[in-house]
Amino acid sequence: MPKIGIIVGSTRPGRRGRAVAEWVASVAAQERPTADFEIVDLADFALPLLDETHPAASGLYGNAHTTRWAEVIARYDGFVFVTPEYNRSIPGALKNALDFIYAEWNNKAAGIVGYGLHGATRAAEHLRLILAELKVATVRTQVALSLHDDFTFSVPTEPGVLAPGPHQRKTLAALLDDVVVWSRALQPVREGALA
Structure with a gap:
């Protein structure tokens, strides 16, 4: 059974990302028991700004936090990235986490669930470019949660409550x-790369 990591791409206090990741995990558990889905929250790793001496592609990781991060990511066959849009791109914490390691991302699949004023579509496109460089195959289907339509707010300055429309659940299931x-299709490629 494939193991899929649901990566929470924001570490900001008051973020909506954890709630979105929990929704993804809930839908996955209810509708897609053909894989094992787990939440991987970047906030749990407290990665500093990239502090490795060697480029990630060398595989020469010198710090314990990098080795820990690499071991976690290596366990997964694919990913669902949950990302907001910050200034037309992904959060710095997510870019930093992607940059720390290399081979552990290679030959795996990923989907993107974005959330923001416009569904984080620009951040998702930027993320696709980064993932391509890391040899991650992104799927076409994408969830774009709008702060206007998929969250309810009692106080405008609070994170709000996630309330995705029914079409979002259908799109997520397809993703x-x-x-x-x-x-699954990339498994022989991963195994060949390890041989």
């Missing part, structure tokens, strides 16, 4: 199917 299928 999860795609990630699972592509993760």
Whole structure:
């Protein structure tokens, strides 16, 4: 059974990302029991700004936090990235986490669930470019949660409550199917790379 990591891409206090990741995990558990989905929260790793002496592609990781991060990511066959949009891109914490390691990302599949004023579509496109460089195959299906339509707010300055429309759940289910299928399809490629 493929193992899929749901990566929470923001570490900001008051973020909405954890709630979105929990929704993804809930839908996955209910509708897609063909894979094992787990939340990987960047906030739990407290990675500093990239502090490795050697480039990630060398595989020469010198710090314990890098080795720990690499071991966690290596366990997964695919990913669902949950990202907001910060200034037309992904959060710095997510870019930093991607840059720390290299081979552990290679030959795996990923889907993107974005959230923001415009569904984080620009951040998702930027993330696709980064993932391509890391040899991660991104699926076409994408969830774009709008702060206007998919969250309810009692106080405008609070994070709000996630309330995605029914069409979002359907799109998410399709995304999860795609990630699972592509993760399985890439397994021989991963195994060949290790041989």
